[in-house]
Structure formats: structure tokens, C-alpha cells
Amino acid sequence: MFLTQRQKQILQLFLENQTGVTIKQIEESLGISRRTVYREFGDLKKNKLGIVNQKGKYYLSGDAKELREVKKLVCTSHSQSVMSIDKREKAIAATLLISTEPCKIIQFALDLNVSEATIQNDLNSVEKSLNRYHIKLIRKKGVGLSIEAPEKVRRQVFVDVMLNEINEYDFFKYLHNDIKSNNPFLNIIDKKLLLTVDSCLKESVFNNVKIDTDQKMIELILIFAATLKRTMAGCKLDFIQPAENTMKYQGYVYRFMALFAKTKTSSIQVDQNDISYLANKLLDCDYHNTYLTYNDSELAISVKVKNFVQSVSEEVRWDFKKDPNFMTKLTKHVINLVQHCVALLPDTPIEILASLSHQFDKLYAAIQRYWSVDFPDNHLTDSELQLILLYFANEYTSQNNNRNLTALVICENGIGTSAILSARLKKEFPEIKQIKVSRVSTLNQIDLSQYNLIFSTLKLKGFSRDYQLVSPLLLDNEIERIKNYLQEYEQKYPLDTDTQSIVENHHKDSAARLSKISISTLFGSELVNGITIQHLEYNSQDLIAVIQECLAHSDSTLIRRQMPVAKNLLKRIRMAPVGIPNSHIALLHTRSPEITRCSFSMFDLDNEISLLSMDHNMIQVKRVLLMLAPDNLSDSEQQLLSMVSSMIIMSDSNLNLFTNGNQEQIKDALADLFLDEIKKGLTSSKNIKA
Structure with missing residues (x-):
């Protein structure tokens, strides 16, 4: 018989108080609700344990021999993990997907603290879930359980399952501290491998790409770890088509592999498909390059979003286009709306969103007006428009729109001519208080939202921000053009928080x-x-x-x-x-x-x-x-x-x-x-x- 830890605690209370215990005592002792106590009583009775109620006190029924058996059971029974059925099934699926050898049912039972019969039942649900991805569960008597699926699909589904079940805080706490974890998902991949991958990524990748969330960082660690585990076991990918503009990312992957090889006593054989696969993943996670993944229809929508944001910015006189991350998130959301990939929020008030429309009434009015201009064929409910307002309001509260203008100068090598250009800008435009120089190769390490103006000495195809193309010597006609540009900029986004504040204040007597x-x-x-x-x-x-x-x-x-x-x-x-x-x-x-x-x-x-x-x-x-x-x-x-x-x-x-x-x-x-x-x-x- 398998008992949960909580059921063992309840039985222990009964054994220690043979005259009976009240529901209140159980609630306070275990810190659970009355409803939960009754539910546990029901489960215990299903295990043929007699629980009797006499005048509001509960105790175990049975003779001395039966009570001794219960005591023995409490002391010796494997405690069943409180893991839900859904999580247990996902843990089984993840283990099967990453394993390079057949898995045994008895091992799953021991690891997850359940019976073999329970694992057999779980496997039926796991099999149905995997079938949705065209992944086949193979059961061979005397051999064990294994997975049959294309290697790329296998790795991707594994990472997706892990990301859904791993908490960011728990993951990094486990990874960077000398602690063990009871979370079965954290133990699926050897911790030593995760630490090595994390260390090599920090040296070869994380300093060269812009990872904007902890979730994406965990995703990359898992993808690289899963690839290495499977590759070292001889599991090969089918042909992987390199995405456009991944040459530099392939370089980062080669650098990673070189560092990883130094940690191993034996050599590791990685083919070009693994390099292309990992480079494509790096491209996806580098948010500065998100625009590269748009297809033609999405690109057309992204242009409309850019016009929409520009119109709203000019209306409320606040520069919302400074932060590429904001533009990326908003664009992805609008693409889903326009392409009907998601159901619209209902046309009924949602209080948490409706309150924003009152707090930011001027901004909300601009969003309503220009949405109908740029997306006339895409009617949105009030709640959906208020959700778009949330993106803008979040950006407004986090952005510093001061008038001490900051500028970023982008050039080919970051030396020589860039210094000349910076000096010329400072001389001709005293309102620019701070200038930073960047090479193109290090651009993805810079937070573009910190700069009002961007100047570049070379064309930046697909760059996420508006910029001024100039020559290193800053010719007279370019100076005139920049002066006009600055006048327009200050007219569009003046520093006048008392009269131009987006948040309106209404005062009474x-x-x-x-x-x-x-x-x-x-x-x-x-x-x-x-x-x-x-x-x-x-x-x-x-x-x-x-x-x-x-x-x-x-x-x-x-x-x-x-x-x-x-x-x-x-x-x-x-x-x-x-x-x-x-x-x-x-x-x-x-x-x-x-x-x-x-x-x-x-x-x-x-x-x-x-x-x-x-x-x-x-x-x-x-x-x-x-x-x-x-x-x-x-x-x-x-x-x-x-x-x-x-x-x-x-x-x-x-x-x-x-x-x-x-x-x-x-x-x-x-x-x-x-x-x-x-x-x-x-x-x-x-x-x-x-």
C-alpha cells in the first residue's frame, strides 16, 4: 500500500491519540482545510482503513493486531510524492524523450514513489499525448520503454515540456548552489552537464547575444545540454537548413563546442546539422533579430504597427519607439490579433484593464483613434484595446524621456573616424549631452532604449530603430539635415511634464x-x-x-x-x-x-x-x-x-x-x-x- 506523506501524518495523529482527535486538531496540526481533511479520510477508507466518528472525535477502528499493522505501515511505507498525475506523466515523457537507452517501468515507480501499476496507467496517457506530436511510444517486454521520433522533434518537445514545468527561480537556485532538488524535472539532466553548458555559454554566447528573459536563458541551456547528451550517444539530426543571417551564430556555436571539448577527456563529434540547429535557436532567442523571422504578411503588419506607434507617440508627445523590445512585443501581439491566431477578449469590462483607460485617458484616446486609422479592417473590443494600452502604459512608466539627449554612434570599427564624428556632434549640437560609440558587431549588447538619437556611418539593413545615416566627417548638408531632425524631434516629444503629461489629473475644490x-x-x-x-x-x-x-x-x-x-x-x-x-x-x-x-x-x-x-x-x-x-x-x-x-x-x-x-x-x-x-x-x- 502506498500512502502520501500527509496521510501518514494523519494516521500518526490517530496512533498518538487513541481516545480520538477532532477535525480542528488535524487542521491546525497539518495546516490544511477542513475540506482537505475529509478528502483524505475518503482516500484512507478506500485503502480499507477504518475511521470512526464518536461525538466529534475521530479515531482508527480495529483490534490491537490491526492497529500494529497500521503503525508498521506508517513507519515503513514508501511515501507517495504529492506530485499531480499531470506532472508525473510529463516527467515520464521528458525522461523518455531525452533518454539514450530504454527505460524500465520499475525505475519510474521508484523514482516517482508510486506503484508499477500506476506507471502502467500513466503510460497510456503519455502515449496519447506523444501521438499528437507524431511521436511513438515503443514498449518491448524484457527491454523497456523507448521513443521513436525525428531527432529534431524529440529534442524540441523535451525542451518545451521542461520549460513548462521548471520555475526560473528554482532552476538557477539549483544550478548555482550546492543543493539537491526534489523536483524530478531538475534531475532529468545530469547537474554536472548543466553546469558545464552554463559555463561555456556564458563565455561563448551570452556576452554576444541579447537574451531578454530568464526563460530564454534556461531554454538555451536546456537545448545545448539536450543536444550534447543525445549527440554524445550517437543520435543524429536529419538535415537542418540554416536560417538566413546565422553565420555569426554558427561562430558562437563553434566557440562553445571548443570550450566544451576542453572539459572532456574524450573527443566529441558534432556534425554541421547540430551546428545549424543550435545557431538557428540562438537566432530565435536574440531579441534584436526578431524582425528577421517575419514572413511577408507579418512584415507588412509590422510596418503598420510602426506607423501606429509613431502616430500615438506624436499625439501624446512621448517617444514610444525608443525601445526595440517594446516594439517587438507589441508587434507580435498585433500580428496574432490581425491574423486571428487568438480569440479576442470579450466586449465586457475587465476591471484591471478598464482602470488603465481612466488613468491614461489621453493615451487611450490616441490608441483608439490611430488603431482605426492603421488597422481599419480589424475591429477590437474595448478590453482588447485596453490590453494594447497596457503595453504603452508599461513602457511609459519605465522609460526616462528626459531632454538631456543621448546619442549612439554606430560605425564599422569603433575607432578613428568614430571619434571625429563624436567630436563634431558635440560641437554642433550642444543639446546632445552624452554620446556612446559602438561597432556593429557589439550592437546586440547595447540597450537601445537608453538613446534618444542614433547615428550610423553605414547602412543598417533591417535595424529596429530610426537612425540618421551620416559620413564620419559630418558634412555641412548633413548638419543642416540633423538640425531639422532635432527640431522635429523636440516638437514631437517636448519635455513638459506639467502640461503634456499622459496621466491626466482632475482636481476639485x-x-x-x-x-x-x-x-x-x-x-x-x-x-x-x-x-x-x-x-x-x-x-x-x-x-x-x-x-x-x-x-x-x-x-x-x-x-x-x-x-x-x-x-x-x-x-x-x-x-x-x-x-x-x-x-x-x-x-x-x-x-x-x-x-x-x-x-x-x-x-x-x-x-x-x-x-x-x-x-x-x-x-x-x-x-x-x-x-x-x-x-x-x-x-x-x-x-x-x-x-x-x-x-x-x-x-x-x-x-x-x-x-x-x-x-x-x-x-x-x-x-x-x-x-x-x-x-x-x-x-x-x-x-x-x-
Whole structure:
């Protein structure tokens, strides 16, 4: 018989308290909910363990011999991992995909702490899942389990499975610290190989390409590690067509292989297909070269997006085209919308997005206007337009649009003529306060968003930013052209934050303003002090069940009746995705007469759940944010709650805070947000009175 660790703990409580234990004692001892206790009782009874209830106390039934058997079982039974069936099946699939020898069912059973019969059942589901990729599961009696598939497909599916199941923080913590991990996915590839690959990539690749996310860095480490493991076992790729413009990436791969070979006592044979395969992957992960992957129809859409962003920038007088990463993300999103690759968000209000349209009303109006100009045949719902607003608002809050102009000078070798050009620019254009020189070969290591202006002495085919083509000596006609360009630039994007701010402020008379501030201060203080972060152990991977667990763990004085609140949350989930784009969090919020006061709480999940995010991508959610409010809210209460939801999605640093921050860090951040709002209110009142 196999028991979970939690079931063993419950049985241990029964054995230590032969007069019985209450449900409350079990809840407090194990830190689980009443519903979870009853569910475990049901599973124990299925294993023919008698549990009797007498006057609210539970104990194990049976004679002395039977109880001795239970005690022996608790002490000697293999504890079954709490890993969900879905994760276990994926662990089996990943192991089969990367293995170079047949795998044994008994080994899977031992590694995953389940019975052989359970593995046999899991294999049926694994086989169906692999069939979708035209991958065949081979079962040979006496030999074991193996996979039959094209090598390229095999490697790619393996990496995809791993990326979906590995948390970035856990991966790097495991990789860079002398610790072991209970995560079976982290143990599929030998840690020594991962460390060697990581070290060689840092020296040969990571300094030469721009990797904009930890996920992409992990992807490259896994791709190179999987390729080496399979290649060293003699597993060959079919012909791989090198993508265009991958010559320099092939150079990086050769450099990597040379470094890796030095770590081995025996030689490693890598053929051209492996080089081309890895070079293509590097090209895909280098975000500066994302434009190279567009086909003709996508390229046409990207041009429209560029015009759209330019029009919005000129309308609100803020340069949104500075950051290529912003342009890339927005372009990919718009391509999916225009080509109908994703379903539109519903034409019903989504509070977290709707609040942005009020906070950035001038920017939102420009987006609405120019979307219809550049994409007249692609009608979007209000929620979908507000999601596009989110991209712009995020860029606005993170970008420094100061008027001390910075310039990047691009030339062939970075010496000689570039120094002459820099000196000429400083002399002729004193408004350019800082100039950096870059060679073309090191361009992908530079954050282009830090520069207002870009000058180049050679043509840059497919370059992601507007630039001025000039000669090294900066001729008179070029100076005149640049002067005109700077005048236009300053007219389009003036530094005048008081009158040109994208965020509009609407002020009322001082007395009303002061009253509103005092109410907001009290409400904000209560909301911040009530913030909690709780841990949901062994949570279900079904979102509805997670909602019920979150509500069950909420303060008993917060909700009068849980069922109507749960139904409201379920209705919200069915209306539109609740995952936050580019994060590992989901925001659930609702208003109900059954809720007594405003509340903001967070729940960390033992088992991550897969959810659709608002930008139509699948994300792995490891923390659920729950925002609850009564039906009747004052304007000030509604405003502060909107500020909280807006803050969550406003920047990458905020997403990281609400994903990984502890209770005190999040309380302090929200307190700062509310204090800033109070200061603005006081300043506004003072200005109005004057």
C-alpha cells in the first residue's frame, strides 16, 4: 500500500491519540482545510482503513493486531510524492524523450514513489499525448520503454515540456548552489552537464547575444545540454537548413563546442546539422533579430504597427519607439490579433484593464483613434484595446524621456573616424549631452532604449530603430539635415511634464479634496494592514478548486456566505482570462453583498496551475492574488483598489514584486503608492487654494 506523506501524518495523529482527535486538531496540526481533511479520510477508507466518528472525535477502528499493522505501515511505507498525475506523466515523457537507452517501468515507480501499476496507467496517457506530436511510444517486454521520433522533434518537445514545468527561480537556485532538488524535472539532466553548458555559454554566447528573459536563458541551456547528451550517444539530426543571417551564430556555436571539448577527456563529434540547429535557436532567442523571422504578411503588419506607434507617440508627445523590445512585443501581439491566431477578449469590462483607460485617458484616446486609422479592417473590443494600452502604459512608466539627449554612434570599427564624428556632434549640437560609440558587431549588447538619437556611418539593413545615416566627417548638408531632425524631434516629444503629461489629473475644490484624502487615508491604511500571504499545500491544479480553497482560508469575518462569492469569481473567469501577461500570477477579483469589507490577499500554490493570460499566452501560475470588495463602494475606495490592480501590471519590477515578494515588502510598496497619492492630493489642494 502506498500512502502520501500527509496521510501518514494523519494516521500518526490517530496512533498518538487513541481516545480520538477532532477535525480542528488535524487542521491546525497539518495546516490544511477542513475540506482537505475529509478528502483524505475518503482516500484512507478506500485503502480499507477504518475511521470512526464518536461525538466529534475521530479515531482508527480495529483490534490491537490491526492497529500494529497500521503503525508498521506508517513507519515503513514508501511515501507517495504529492506530485499531480499531470506532472508525473510529463516527467515520464521528458525522461523518455531525452533518454539514450530504454527505460524500465520499475525505475519510474521508484523514482516517482508510486506503484508499477500506476506507471502502467500513466503510460497510456503519455502515449496519447506523444501521438499528437507524431511521436511513438515503443514498449518491448524484457527491454523497456523507448521513443521513436525525428531527432529534431524529440529534442524540441523535451525542451518545451521542461520549460513548462521548471520555475526560473528554482532552476538557477539549483544550478548555482550546492543543493539537491526534489523536483524530478531538475534531475532529468545530469547537474554536472548543466553546469558545464552554463559555463561555456556564458563565455561563448551570452556576452554576444541579447537574451531578454530568464526563460530564454534556461531554454538555451536546456537545448545545448539536450543536444550534447543525445549527440554524445550517437543520435543524429536529419538535415537542418540554416536560417538566413546565422553565420555569426554558427561562430558562437563553434566557440562553445571548443570550450566544451576542453572539459572532456574524450573527443566529441558534432556534425554541421547540430551546428545549424543550435545557431538557428540562438537566432530565435536574440531579441534584436526578431524582425528577421517575419514572413511577408507579418512584415507588412509590422510596418503598420510602426506607423501606429509613431502616430500615438506624436499625439501624446512621448517617444514610444525608443525601445526595440517594446516594439517587438507589441508587434507580435498585433500580428496574432490581425491574423486571428487568438480569440479576442470579450466586449465586457475587465476591471484591471478598464482602470488603465481612466488613468491614461489621453493615451487611450490616441490608441483608439490611430488603431482605426492603421488597422481599419480589424475591429477590437474595448478590453482588447485596453490590453494594447497596457503595453504603452508599461513602457511609459519605465522609460526616462528626459531632454538631456543621448546619442549612439554606430560605425564599422569603433575607432578613428568614430571619434571625429563624436567630436563634431558635440560641437554642433550642444543639446546632445552624452554620446556612446559602438561597432556593429557589439550592437546586440547595447540597450537601445537608453538613446534618444542614433547615428550610423553605414547602412543598417533591417535595424529596429530610426537612425540618421551620416559620413564620419559630418558634412555641412548633413548638419543642416540633423538640425531639422532635432527640431522635429523636440516638437514631437517636448519635455513638459506639467502640461503634456499622459496621466491626466482632475482636481476639485479644497474642502471636498481634503475630505476625500482623509477617507482615502483611513481606507488605504486598513487595506494595507489587512494584506496576507498564505500557503496552499497540495493544492488542486483545477482553478475552481483553488478558488474554493482560497475562500476557505480567508478571514471568517470577511465573507458571509462563500458560495455566492465563488460563483461570482467563476463567472469572472469564464468571461475572460485572469492570468497576468508575462508573469506567474493570476488576479481574481469580485464584488458581492456577501463580502463585508475590502480585502487583498495572496495565496502561494504548492502545485502551479496552467492558465491563459490576458494576452492569450499560457502561463504557469504560482501565486493567486485575491481582491474582494462589498457591492457598494465609495469613489475613493474604488479609486484606491484600481490603483492597486494597475500597480500590479504596470512594470516588470512590480510583476516580480507581486510574484515573489513577501508580505512586508508588498505592504510597504502599496503603502508607498498610497502615500504618494496622498501627497499629490495635498499638493493639488495647495495649488488650487493659491
